[in-house]
Amino acid sequence: MDIRRVTVIGAGIMGHGIAEVIALSGIPVILEDAFPEALKKAENGIGTSLEKMKKSGRISPEKASEVLGRITFSSDLKESVKDADLIIEAVPEIPDLKISLMKQISDNCRKDAIIASNTSNIRITTLAKDVINPDRFLGMHFFNPPVVMKLVEVIKSEKTSQETFDNLFEFTKSIGKTPIRVLKDSPGFVVNRINAPESLLFCLIMDKKMAKPEEIDAFGKLQGLPMGPYELIDYVGIDTVVHSLKYYSETIDPEYGKCKFFDSFVEAKNLGSKTGKGIYVWENGHAKIPDAKPSSVIDLMDVLVVEINEAAKIIEEGIAEPSEIETGVKLGMNRPFGPISVAEGLTNAEIKKKLEKLSEKFDTRIFYPAKSIQQGKLRELLAGRHKATEPQAGTAEKKEPVQKDGASPVSLSMDQDKKVAYLTISNTRNNLISYDVLKGLEKNLTELWNSKEINVIVVRGSGENFSAGAQLTQFFSGPMDFAENARLGERTFRMLSEIPKITIAEMKGYVLGGGFELSIWCDMRISTPDAKIGFPEVTLGLIPGWGGSQRLSKLLGMSRATFLILTGERFDGKFASEIGLVSKLYAADRIDDETRSFAEDLATKVAPISAAIAKRLINKGSDVPADNGLEMETMAMGLLYGTEDLKEGISAFLQKRKPDYKGR
Ligand SMILES: NC(=O)c1ccc[n+]([C@@H]2O[C@H](COP(=O)([O-])OP(=O)(O)OC[C@H]3O[C@@H](n4cnc5c(N)ncnc54)[C@H](O)[C@@H]3O)[C@@H](O)[C@H]2O)c1
Missing domain, CATH: 1.10.12 (Lyase 2-enoyl-coa Hydratase; Chain  A, domain 2)
Structure with a gap:
């Protein structure tokens, strides 16, 4: 079914954002709320958000008014749902309220309309209790703020049909979001479920008076977190955390209820940023956190193994696949790495040992190693070779090839008539080279190695930049892990000089660090005159470690290479051409076409x-x-x-x- 008309019920923080996302994608939306003042607030909120987008040039003034024109505000539930193809519920997280609203919706909407709930935690099967045709009912969990956050968890209840699930999954992609498949209904789904034991951990640390909140937050900031854990809990709302833990204690394990520290704040109505006081006092949107020494009561690895443990349980229970969990945590928690890639850098034994210690220290089985970790089978579980990871019937044949990060950041397109392949890096705006990019390049180059159809390979970046370098925020468990990542980069890049095809780097925007290394392993370089090129590594306490320290001197001679590596000095494409590093220069608006015709010519000549x-x-x-x-x-x-x-x-x-x- 084509989804052409959408109704969002509940115009609060999430509902108004969801309506804006859908209207931005060109689809008309009705935004319904039982309270007219909520609708007024929603309209203002959407107006302000569109205004910001207009000011920053992300949308034109015409588009902004078109988007607002696509949203109808209504307080009449029956009218609002009667013609909709999709109805998304976003009313407060109160099970009885949601259940009775779902009944009202399903009594008044078309019998083939899809009904989705944006609940954060509640099992979808519970909410579907009184819905007519529960096969068309499922979860569609956006993250806050919906306009900014890419992730949407699409959740299958016990009764959702495969067709409805696939339909909503595709629709979610079509509105510019990144959906992940939650194959089995479970409290908290993926991201909030991974968060659940962490909330318990931070509650227990306080209950047991092991440290002060500001000491743990100082530790968190030291690890590079934008907010410490308690600052974040205050920001989200202590009541939200307490409700979630209570729900998990009723549905996952009663031990989620064994911590009381946060309850006193809820009783005193000190809920955090929204009431101006919680664990900290809040002023002008900022927490006033006392100065404190970072605590050593836990380390980063404690938090990470707790996440890995929960991820393992999610896979064992058949709730989601490893690649989807990784994508979910990265996008849902705004983090450069998720538990799956962290687990890949550790041994089963060290994860198990840490979890056993944590379980003992905090006296809870919640941190006790998941079955696969107890049995030493984590590696198999993550590789999808464990029984519990098998997708539910009917999903396997529909799934695209499993990629490490949902969609690979390196796409391969081939023009077989012209015998040219294009490898395009596309992840962040700067096309940073992460583990996933290296694996994507390795996989595609291996595939192209013996191809008779392709003679020339062009390596490029999508958007304005080739690549601004390695993703420095990636997680490494120690020196060997870091060294092995260097080896992976060098091995992958070297393929470009060894593959029996002509390789060309198309350089524009930033071509820095690891991005520059990628270009110099190609046989030829074509650049824009203003490309910003260089090896900043030594200024960051690093060296060009993906073969750059060896390859550049081969291309330029030791004197020039030494100067460029030791100074970290940036230069442009024009200079690169003058020193013979770049063979052709084209302006930014011509480089794509010129590289293409040069590659096509070479491929046949x-x-x-x-x-x-x-x-x-x-x-x-x-x-x-x-x-x-x-x-x-x-x-x-x-x-x-x-x-x-x-x-x-x-x-x-x-x-x-x-x-x-x-x-x-
Ligand atoms: N806020 C978040 O960060 C977040 C993130 C993801 C998911 N969620 C989930 O989204 C849902 C909504 O959360 P929120 O933060 O937007 O809540 P909110 O309180 O900001 O908004 C809820 C809205 O629903 C309206 N409402 C209440 N009863 C209604 C009824 N019977 N009919 C129509 N409208 C009704 C209220 O007037 C209010 O405008 C919850 O299930 C929540 O768990 C919230």
């Missing part, structure tokens, strides 16, 4: 075997004494003698026609 052998001789020949290099060259000539392409090249030359090389 050059005999592929000759190109593959020539680049190998150049790269390997420079590592060996001249005599050996010349010997390699002679042998290569002998090898070429037998190729059809040599015969074709000479015949075409004599017949004054274009050669038709077959790579044989």
Whole structure:
């Protein structure tokens, strides 16, 4: 079913944002609320948000008024739902209120309309209790603020049909969000469920008087968190945390109810930022946190293993797959890494040991290792080879190939007629090189290695930048892990100089650090004159560690390479061209087209075997004494003698026609 008309019920913090997201995607929305003053507030909120987008140039003034024009504000529930294709409920997190509202909606909407709840925690199956045709009822959990946060959890209840689930999943993508599949209904779904034991941990630390909130928050800030855990709890609302823990104690494990520290704040109505007082006093949207020394009562690894443990339980219970959990935590908690990639850098034994200690220290089984960790099977679980990770019937054949991060940040497109492949990095605005980017490049280059259809590979970045470098916020468990990541980068980038295809880097915007290294492993570089190029590593306490310290001197000679690496100085594409690093320069508005036509021309003009052998001789020949290099060259000539392409090249030359090389 095409979703063309949407109704959002409840115009509060979430509802008004959801309505704005949908209207921004071009779909008309009715925003319904039982209270007219809530509608007025919602209209103002949407107006302010659109105004901000207009000011920052993200949308045009015409689009802003079109978007507002697509939203109808209403207090009449029956009227609002009667024609809708999709109805999204976003009223307060009170089970009875939601259950009775769902009944009203389903009594008054079309029998084929999809009904979704934006509940944060409540099992969807519970909310579907009185709905007619519960097969078209499911969860659609946006994150706050919906206009900014990319993540939406799409949740299947016990009764949701596969068709409804797939339909809403595709719709969520179409409105510009990144959905993850929650295959089985469970309290808290994925992101809030991963958060659940953490809330308990921070509550127990206070209950047991192990530290002061400001000491733990000082520790959190030291780890690079934008807000310490207690500051965040205050910001979200202590009542929200207390309600969630209570719900988890009733539905997941009674031990979620064993901590009382937060309750006293709720009783005193000191709920945090929204009441001006909670764990801290709040003024002008900021918590006044007393100065304190960072506490050492827990370390970062304690928090991370608690998350890994919960992620393992989620996989074991068949709620979501590892890649979806990783995406969910990264996007839902605004973090550079999720529990799955952290777990991949640790051993089962160390995770198990830490969890056992935590469980004992805090006297709760919530932190006790999940079954797969107890059995030493975490690796299999994460790789999807554990029984519990098998998707529910009917989902497997529909799923796209499993990628580490939901969608790979490196896309491969091929123009087989022209024999050119394009590898495009597209993640953040700066196209930072993360573990996922390296794995994406490795996978695609492996796929292209023996392809007869492709002779030339162009490596580029989407948007304005090639790549501003490595993702420095990635998690590493220690020196060996960090070194192995360096090895992965070097091994992957080196493929570009070894693959039997011509590789071209299309450089524009930022080409820095790891991004610069990526470009210099290519056979050729084409750049815009104003590209910003350089190795800032030494100014950050690093070195160009993905082969840059070795490769640059091969290309430029030791003197120039030493200067550029040791000063970290930035230079532009024009200078790069003057020193011979870049072979062609084109303005930003032409570089895509010019690189494309250059690549297409090379891909048919050059005999592929000759190109593959020539680049190998150049790269390997420079590592060996001249005599050996010349010997390699002679042998290569002998090898070429037998190729059809040599015969074709000479015949075409004599017949004054274009050669038709077959790579044989
Ligand atoms: N606030 C968050 O950070 C967040 C994030 C994700 C999900 N959620 C979930 O979204 C839902 C809504 O949360 P919120 O923060 O937007 O709440 P809110 O209190 O800001 O808004 C709820 C709105 O529902 C309206 N309402 C109440 N009863 C109604 C009825 N019978 N019919 C129509 N409207 C009614 C209220 O007038 C209010 O405008 C909850 O289930 C919550 O758990 C909240």
